[in-house]
Amino acid sequence: MDVLNHKFTPETWPEHPERATLEAKNKFVGFWLFLGGETILFATLFATYLALRNSGPDGFEHTTQSLYDLKLVLVMTLLLLTSSLTSVYAVYHMRNFNFKKMQIWMSITALLGTGFLMVEVYEFVHYVGLGFTFGSSAFASAFFTLVGTHGLHVAVGLVWITLLIWRNAKRGLNLYNATKYYTFSLYWHFIDVVWVFIFTVVYLMGVIG
């Protein structure tokens, strides 16, 4: 039997298609482990950010309190949180073997993600315009690295999901690509988790001072 070509119906479609075969299970577990590793990666970035927050050369001007604009951050947060929900919808439809709806919800997820990324790029450009650049202080380096790494993850996620949607557009759901969609959604939620810490630790705590 062939994972790629076996045709399922909603009745025969397994309840947990993302881990219905050994390969799928491997990917599923492997991806979770990868996220476990990412936790430490971001923890280290957060740690460095916290240690270097507001530290720069003598008389440097930009601090967390003078810099951050919560309105933008709120917009970004809402975009990303919503995109998390839309990807939940996509997975819901995947489990129901409704390929079309899944594709649609995944596309919406990607659009929201793109929106988020655009606001972030705007924010960075704005900071650079203010003279707050990657090299202007240790604080700046740490800030851009932490937030930028998250942004990079979003960008990678967007490329990933775009490829998935495009590649499978004509093929429909099967046990081969179901895992891929599912792991993408895990990845996307994880990005959201990281963002929760970013808006809390970087922006909100930054404003509190």
Added chain:
Amino acid sequence: MSSVAQKKGFGAAVWDWMTTVDHKKIGILYLLGGAFFFVLGGIEALFIRWQLLTPQNDFVTAGMFNDLITMHGTTMIFLAAMPILFGFMNAIVPLQIGARDVAFPFINSLGFWMFMLGGIFLNLSWLFGEVPDAGWTSYASLSLVSPGHGIDFYALGLQIAGAGTLMAGINFLVTIINMRAPGMTYMRMPLFTWTTFIASAMILFAFPPLTVGLFFLTFDRMFGGQFFNHLMGGNTIIWEHIFWIFGHPEVYILILPAFGIFSEIFSTFARKRLFGYPSMVFATVLIGFLGFMVWAHHMFTVGLGPTANAIFAVATMAIAVPTGVKIFNWLLTMWGGSIKVTTPMLYALGFIPSFVMGGVTGVMQGSAPLDYQLHDSYFIVAHFHYVIVGGVVLAILAGTHYWWPKMFGTMLNETLGKITFVFFFIGFHMTFLIQHWLGFWGMPRRVWTYMPNQGWDLANMISTIGAISMGIGVIILVFNAIMATIKNERVGNDPWGDGRTLEWAIPSPPPFYNFPQTPLVRGLDSVWLEKMDGNESGFLPAEPVKDIHMPYGSILPFIMTLGLFIAGFGAMFRLEHAWGLPVLVGGLVVTFFAMAARSVRDDLGFYVTKEEVLQTEKEIAQRGHN
């Protein structure tokens, strides 16, 4: 495609190895790659010792000496010890758990190439004449001001190799979690598999900080970052923390698999079940966990304050307890057994006193106020070579002799093996025992020369002579390996006669699908159990012979890595050469396209039919008979 023994030309053979995703072949690649770097690192060590033979020696310059120690430490840890252990893990763990392959064959191959090309990248620094020179720890204040591209080679090379290691770690974890044969519960897994599991988990959590730290270093040096530049608000202590948050777990990543290897060897050659198996497992897990709580013991003299020092001191000492449990369990495995002193066993026997000596000096260093004296002195050099050479390297040598027949189908010569041991073991103690006193007598480490009349002259000479003896041992080993390959006397499933774990139930080397039928496991030491129950083959199938699914080989892992390798050079020369930036981008594009190709093309593997399996088994059986 699927037939086993095709006659191939040289080019085809190279292509075969470059595209292989077979865990056994990748294991051999790791072993050979690691051995190459071990010899390289060993030659560097000999240069170090030769320079220190006499006071005010001028065999190498001061700058060259720093290159040598940095590359020696980095090469040995990242490119020799770890990859060789990965070689054994790859070759053996799937066999021990009764699996046909690892969970991610493609990623396995990718991990190997990342290690190999990362290591080559690092070592190309010798050709450029700009070699990393800030020690393997690369402390930030020094590594930021180090001129030339030396440290860039370090940061980028390790970044590539480190990513490969992380992949290998995840791969082993998933393999062990998901691919165990029926009946192979966690508490029936051989100890080598267990230690692989825990070491891989440690890799998963220890390497991301290294990635981040190297990223900071790269950006500080090449792209205007300010993480460690204290004039811009940066802080060098952050590097020290990040490095040791990675670095301390790293040393347990090295020693745990070594413990695993010795556990196998002790019970095999004492013909006895491992004493206290559950506590062995528990101790392994505990060491793995505690390993993350003690990193600051490398930083006692940094000035963290008495409270931090006291906490980390006590945490450090705690590790002595689970390690002691292991030591005594091994002793009691031998106790009441039937000990046969083969070459692997000889190494295992050499390991116990050597490692205990290294371990207890570790505990001494764990006492912060005492470490104020010992830190950065030759006492430290003695400590870690006692645990690394007396633990990890002896395990590697033991494992090489023990599993050589399983990996290559021929035995290494036992007599030569024992001669190697004698030279290596005596040389090892001669080199490093005296270094404890050098430390007490006030000799700092990482000194390229020393003035006469400080009381260090004779001791250094003894130490150097010992190193030469180790070198002789290694040369004999290499000779032994070459001779065994030339003679090529084939061996059966269990050439040692006392094999206990599943790898000894199948041919040496195993066919590419490992097990014609998935085995059924009824307890710890599966093969031994079956044999004791009168099943001579030591093997109990869990299923009838069926078609076997296998993955396709692929060149993409190599191409992906090559892209990164090229990009590394681009990044490094971006500022001084016009071609830098295009090469950087070009390399990344290559990698990216290889990745896209991988994700867009379906890779479903192929089936070996039942008939082919039976045919292959028959051929192997016949080969065994003549």
Added chain:
Amino acid sequence: MKKGLKKWRLFSLLTVLAIFLAGCGQEEISTLMPAGQVGRDQFNLLMIAAAIMLSVIFVVVTIYTIALVKFRRSKLGEDHIPEQTEGSHFLEMVWTVIPIILVLIFAVVTVYYTYKLGDVSAMGATDEEGNPENLVVDVTAKLYWWEFEYKDLGIITAQELVVPTDEKVYFNLIAADVKHSFWIPAVGGKLDTNVENVNKFYLVFEKESKDLRDGVFYGKCAELCGPSHALMDFKVKSLPRAEFDEWVVAMQNTADEKPVANQKGEEVFVQSGCIGCHATDATAVQGGVKQSGTQGPNLATFGDRNRVAGFMPHDAENLEDWIRDTQKNKPGNKMPSYGEDQISNDEMDALVEYLMGLKVEEK
């Protein structure tokens, strides 16, 4: 002369002790012959540790040897199948609990000494008149040399630390370029000199250095800091308090009365630009701010030193060699070399004599 006589008298004793001392290294640099409270505390800790560790090794090796001798297959026969014991809860308890006890004992002493040696609370203490009670030395580690500033006394020196005996001497440690580490093995453990913060600790010198072989303790840089890390040595003179006070006064006087052993040499020193980096006035600090000539070691006491540049024998030949080719002697150090086209041989002789005459101690 005096020294030589003493050597003769001690000779017989020394030969007897030599056998023991050989294992202990040399007094001026060995941690096994501690010359002060801190080093002794650490030495005691070492002895406790060694006792514990040796007993552990002893137990392990005993069991090991017996097992190895008793249970050989060559004795038991090729077909012997030993009993497959699974383990023993009792034994396993034993070898869990005993190490825990040993570790606990060691942990308690460790924590005690950690706090004891980390206690610098008395550092800033002053008496009723507001004078500091304790001597505080600010150490700045620079690429391959050491600067010692006595802020409260308004003097500065380099390469050779001078301290009073039998009292706590406190140190502020910092690095000026890259990280180094300050270590006087015979007196006590090290502490890093970081680039971004001041580290503080104390040492006690209980032995007068004049009784030592070279009349000084050896100090080392213990953190890799570049090519000449190995040569970043310094020396320590410990004097009784009274002599130390005399030394301080003599140092303070270098502001007004500089010894000039060779007038021409002084001119060379000024004209060649040496003065730009090297002050010969030990009070070249005012209120902690260095006034002049601080890129290189302060040379006010150069004639008293035990070594040139911290490690070369202190004689005219080596001094000349040093100035002629600093990079050969100490790769990567920050002092330029002076060839014959810059300083002729005649000038050099004068310069060397001048430098050797820069003394504050009576000789």
Added chain:
Amino acid sequence: MAEIQVTKRTPAQQQLNRKRGKEGMRNQIMMFSLMIFLTLCSFGMVVAYQNDVLGMSGYFVLPMVLLIAAVLVGLQFYYFMHMAEEEHGIPQFFMYTGMILGGLVPLAMLTIVWW
């Protein structure tokens, strides 16, 4: 890849599954609303603190904000990422280990890198 077990559900089973799925989805939406609400609370508190309207002290706002973050993360893991479902023992174990160790790093950097 080999073995796919294909089982066909009866219509009754299928319906039950659908119903469960729908309920699950409703749950998700409720949790999502809760998340949005908490997020707004977080931002609201900080803005209030910033403009000094409710007279809240930083010592109250800071822990609250962190607490909310923890809750949000828990919701993501347990609802959106289904970490409570069966066969998630390994993911849970590794995520928790990751978080414990991950918590240690910032803690260390905040306490023992202070200059």
